[in-house]
Amino acid sequence: MLDVETRRFNFPDTVPLVQLENGAIRVRNSRVTLETVVIRTQVGDTIEDIHRGFPTVSVSQIKQILAWYDDNKADVDEYIQQLQAEAERIFQWIESRPGYKKVTREELLRRKAQLTKT
Numbered sequence: 625m626l627d628v629e630t631r632r633f634n635f636p637d638t639v640p641l642v643q644l645e646n647g648a649i650r651v652r653n654s655r656v657t658l659e660t661v662v663i664r665t666q667v668g669d670t671i672e673d674i675h676r677g678f679p680t681v682s683v684s685q686i687k688q689i690l691a692w693y694d695d696n697k698a699d700v701d702e703y704i705q706q707l708q709a710e711a712e713r714i715f716q717w718i719e720s721r722p723g724y725k726k727v728t729r730e731e732l733l734r735r736k737a738q739l740t741k742t
């Protein structure tokens with residue numbers, strides 16, 4: 625996942641997060657990431673909105689994660705910034721490959737329509 629040196633976090637037992645060997649931080653027993661929960665709140669989603677979008681994560685878990693985030697905001701924001709920088713680096717590498725062609729949403733919808741005609 626990450627091609628950068630990722631900070632290791634120690635989560636108290638009360639916080640339902642785990643950090644995988646590759647550095648990714650997920651909600652315990654789910655595939656939902658810490659950055660998903662944090663970014664969803666930053667764009668205005670409520671705890672209930674997040675739960676509806678990711679029902680494997682309970683409202684209680686989301687509250688615990690956000691409380692921990694509030695106490696560790698600077699470190700978590702730096703971690704998310706690293707993830708975003710790495711994602712941008714990967715996008716740039718993909719787009720620089722010979723033969724790369726960016727496909728627009730309209731093109732994908734056109735292709736889908738053609739497939740459903742048959």
